[in-house]
Amino acid sequence: MLSVRKISKRFNNKQVLADVSFDVKKGSIFALIGPNGAGKTTTIRCILKAIDADSGIVEFMGEKINAVTKQKIAAVSEDRQVFRNFTAYDYERLYSSVYPQWDGEVFNRLVAKYNFDLSQRVETYSIGMKTLFLVVLAISTNAELLILDEPTQHLDPTVRYEVMRLIKEYASSGKSCIVSSHEMFELEEYATEFAIINAGKVIYTDSIDSAKEKHRVFRAGESIGTGDIIGIVGDEILVRVSGEVTESGRFPKFQEIVVGYLTGKK
Ligand SMILES: Nc1ncnc2c1ncn2[C@@H]1O[C@H](COP(=O)(O)OP(=O)(O)OP(=O)(O)O)[C@@H](O)[C@H]1O
Missing domain, CATH: 3.40.50.300 (P-loop containing nucleotide triphosphate hydrolases)
Structure with a gap:
């Protein structure tokens, strides 16, 4: 459209x-x-x-x-x-x-x-x-x-x-x-x-459902397996998972995805 x-x-x-x-x-x-x-x-x-x-x-x-x-x-x-x-x-x-x-x-x-x-x-x-x-x-x-x-x-x-x-x-x-x-x-x-x-730059664009699927939130010290660290969300870390979907970590809320990207690498 x-x-x-x-x-x-x-x-x-x-x-x-x-x-x-x-x-x-x-x-x-x-x-x-x-x-x-x-x-x-x-x-x-x-x-x-x-x-x-x-x-x-x-x-x-x-x-x-x-x-x-x-x-x-x-x-x-x-x-x-x-x-x-x-x-x-x-x-x-x-x-x-x-x-x-x-x-x-x-x-x-x-x-x-x-x-x-x-x-x-x-x-x-x-x-x-x-x-x-x-x-x-x-x-x-x-x-x-x-x-x-x-x-x-x-x-x-x-x-x-x-x-x-x-x-x-x-x-x-x-x-x-x-x-x-x-x-x-x-x-x-x-x-x-x-x-x-x-x-002035788009740092991430997606549908909300798909973004939630692709990311997990991990506690400090937890093994994140394969994936890219995106940014910090409070005491936790937002990770974009790749390859096989990891069993650990939890699904992020939408606001955690936004905060993770805004606090992360530019
Ligand atoms: N006509 C203009 N002349 C000079 N600078 C401008 C002009 N319009 C916008 N800017 C600058 O461009 C940048 C982006 O402004 P913009 O209004 O697009 O941001 P925004 O994301 O909508 O912000 P906000 O959430 O505060 O409304 C700011 O640094 C602003 O000062």
């Missing part, structure tokens, strides 16, 4: 992305995970062509991103910027005219469910309601791909839960979603695939 191949970007001579590559499959919820400043937002901006990568290729449904393919992608930016003075109703009119696949029924159902006041200016919504509204707008576009940059940041648990539920529901209908986030516990709940980005 989306193929990102060797995207690189420099800002003021600083290499911010270096050969970033990953694939997002149809129906998957793909998590872009990494610490502050890792390059997640820059990657998203390159995919959306909000900025031009210095090199590399992004293909969406077999084509380069252009005005037509962009109508099949909906995004919510990290800063949740909205037009000043635009009411929720103005947004509905804007999105329904820009996105040919706009689904008014879904929009109306979700507006009723969350009790949005369509006559209110969206900038005056609370951060939680604003985020939920922007996610509802994105979902109502019926786009093939949703890109959500830190969608649950600053949200209380109830709104977080609703945003996660909407994302899961969306992907279950065969659409795809890219979510950038630091929230590893949350991601384990709903993401299916992921890429860990650190200092």
Whole structure:
């Protein structure tokens, strides 16, 4: 569905992305995970062509991103910027005219469910309601791909839960979603695939299930057999097993895989 191949970007001579590559499959919820400043937002901006990568290729449904393919992608930016003075109703009119696949029924159902006041200016919504509204707008576009940059940041648990539920529901209908986030516990709940980005590089990408199969956590002093030491997780070590699957060690949790890669060799 989306193929990102060797995207690189420099800002003021600083290499911010270096050969970033990953694939997002149809129906998957793909998590872009990494610490502050890792390059997640820059990657998203390159995919959306909000900025031009210095090199590399992004293909969406077999084509380069252009005005037509962009109508099949909906995004919510990290800063949740909205037009000043635009009411929720103005947004509905804007999105329904820009996105040919706009689904008014879904929009109306979700507006009723969350009790949005369509006559209110969206900038005056609370951060939680604003985020939920922007996610509802994105979902109502019926786009093939949703890109959500830190969608649950600053949200209380109830709104977080609703945003996660909407994302899961969306992907279950065969659409795809890219979510950038630091929230590893949350991601384990709903993401299916992921890429860990650190200092502008993808250091590991896989499906969550396959990553768990390929790794084990060992206590200090335990024999790790054949395998590569990836990094330290608390008092234990994350190992990528190779050859025959070892009987020792335990299966890692998703967050242990992420922490292991982020603390390990770069
Ligand atoms: N327009 C710009 N000009 C100069 N540097 C930039 C610009 N945009 C991003 N950067 C730098 O690129 C690096 C990656 O930033 P980016 O916002 O992509 O990271 P991130 O992983 O999304 O971080 P966070 O989790 O904090 O949002 C940072 O060092 C940032 O300062």
